Amino acid sequence: MITLTIDGVEVKGNEGETILEVARRNNISVPTLCYLESLTPSGSCRICVVEVTTEKRGKKKTWVDASCVCPIEEGMVVQTKSPKIMRERRVILELLLSRAPVSEKLLELAREYNADPRKYTAVDKGEANCILCGLCVRVCSELIHSYSITTAFRGVRKKVLTPFKIAQDVCIGCGACAYVCPTGVIKIIEEGEKVNVNNWAELDVKRCRECGKLFGPVIQLEKLQKDYSLNIDAELYDLCPDCRRKILENQITKTSGMWSTE
Ligand code: SF4
Ligand code: FES
Structure with missing residues (x-):
């Protein structure tokens, strides 16, 4: 266990934890824009900066660091709301x-x-309305494993793009990029029988076999069926969530009826 002080409060953390992780666990708020617990931190937006002081062999050192990527050290003193910060x-x-x-x-x-x-x-x-935090790129690669988007160019020209401006074959229209984007710039728009993912990909949408309602990108349903052995009857993938629920409820009622004593 490592002992440190954050905003005057003595707290403890484990080797390898960051200042942000320990601060949050102790209800000390630090703003973040490019950080998401389930993704590798990138330290790109810098809004989570804190003032850090350490003392080694009698020498004090104070600096400003991004708390989401700065590992804790024994005896560290952290200020999250000093005038400088x-x-x-x-x-x-x-x-x-x-x-x-x-x-x-x-x-x-x-x-x-x-x-x-x-x-x-x-x-x-x-117009870009993008702070280049990279959350969309990381969620797409690290969690969805689609690798549909990436950053291209450098400096003020840097942008989030699809490789060769085509994501059609790999984007599954899950919407995770839009969900995590802190600026809300990524737009997913339904256009008839297609879904347009921020002009990166245009995907076909499946119609429910029972009610005819459009309910999900075909490529996403195929990926779910292929990559995850959810032990679900293949035919259920052709149904929208409402119809799937109804059919499953009927099946459960029938099965439990078999055991009913009434
Ligand atoms: S589009 Fe959104 S999530 Fe992606 S880099 Fe820009 S601000 Fe971050
Ligand atoms: S949250 Fe963006 S640098 Fe830490």
């Missing part, structure tokens, strides 16, 4: 807002940290 977060937010000026989440944080949303000229006239 509040200033740093304000500047980081003003810079991030130049990339995503209409992001509600960023504007909310800007109000909290007294940041000026118009301090810097908007990159791409604000």
